[in-house]
Amino acid sequence: MSAPLRLPKWPTLNLERELGGTVCGVDEAGYAPIAGPVVAAAVILPAGGKPRQLRGLTDSKLLTAEHRDRYDKLIRRMGRVGVGVASVEEIDRLNIYRANLLAMQRAVEALGEPPEIALVDGRAAPALACEVQTLVKGDRRSLSIAAASVIAKVARDGMMWKLAAEYPGYRWETNVGYGTDEHYLGLLRRGPNRHHRRSFAPLTTLFADEGRGVARYRFEPAVPAADPLRPELLELRQDLYAAFDADGRHIGQVKNVRGRWIFQAVGYDEDGGPAAGGGPCAACHGQRLEAPRPTLLARLLAAGLS
Numbered sequence: 213m214s215a216p217l218r219l220p221k222w223p224t225l226n227l228e229r230e231l232g233g234t235v236c237g238v239d240e241a242g243y244a245p246i247a248g249p250v251v252a253a254a255v256i257l258p259a260g261g262k263p264r265q266l267r268g269l270t271d272s273k274l275l276t277a278e279h280r281d282r283y284d285k286l287i288r289r290m291g292r293v294g295v296g297v298a299s300v301e302e303i304d305r306l307n308i309y310r311a312n313l314l315a316m317q318r319a320v321e322a323l324g325e326p327p328e329i330a331l332v333d334g335r336a337a338p339a340l341a342c343e344v345q346t347l348v349k350g351d352r353r354s355l356s357i358a359a360a361s362v363i364a365k366v367a368r369d370g371m372m373w374k375l376a377a378e379y380p381g382y383r384w385e386t387n388v389g390y391g392t393d394e395h396y397l398g399l400l401r402r403g404p405n406r407h408h409r410r411s412f413a414p415l416t417t418l419f420a421d422e423g424r425g426v427a428r429y430r431f432e433p434a435v436p437a438a439d440p441l442r443p444e445l446l447e448l449r450q451d452l453y454a455a456f457d458a459d460g461r462h463i464g465q466v467k468n469v470r471g472r473w474i475f476q477a478v479g480y481d482e483d484g485g486p487a488a489g490g491g492p493c494a495a496c497h498g499q500r501l502e503a504p505r506p507t508l509l510a511r512l513l514a515a516g517l518s
Contacts, residue, residue, distance in 0.1 A: 237356025
């Protein structure tokens, strides 16, 4: 059994100095989301010691949005930066692994003059016109890769925030395309759009037949309520099920929260806006279930509505 990887407290430039020459760090953002492009960045920091302004810089996922924005500006001011994008169409055509490598290639090409060595986060090595060295958890070990992780994350988040204004209802302004509860429910309510990755679940399951399988579900006020004692559950993720009444109207969801299945009621106003904890089954909001089964949910609703 291999020993666990020991990480420094903060990323350093030690490896860059050991390698010598011009070294760029490469990282990506957006590998796992179900919507939006994958974005990669390549960064060459100034030679010499660690810049004082970049103290505290680390993996972008460990930084607040405010800190990422500040570091993004500093990195662009002091270093050479290249950004590469692979579109949703390329992700679906090539698969996410190959599209990610393509985005990394484009990021390094965007630097202009190629570096002598590219330090790439992870284990996958893109085909570059320079030597490539991969580094597991590189964004925690190499300052150049940490800088690239910030540039890629800020660039991609900005793209998704702009798309959120054009495509409301999926909460991209907060989830930036990741598969959150709100995003999955937005998919059910509105269906996918051209920025969704059709090769990713749940697009490959719920919408494999162009959405005909979920077309019967409705998101509207359940007044008067149809029989909630004959509910239907639709699996969205292993830990999330949407719940509908006998007429296919959305009454809530069953979610696994810290190992416990919880019913979360939902109601809708006349404009179709959802209200957490509302609707015809509000009395059962927050109640536990042994498992996500329609019979168990019907028993819970029967007890709460009696």
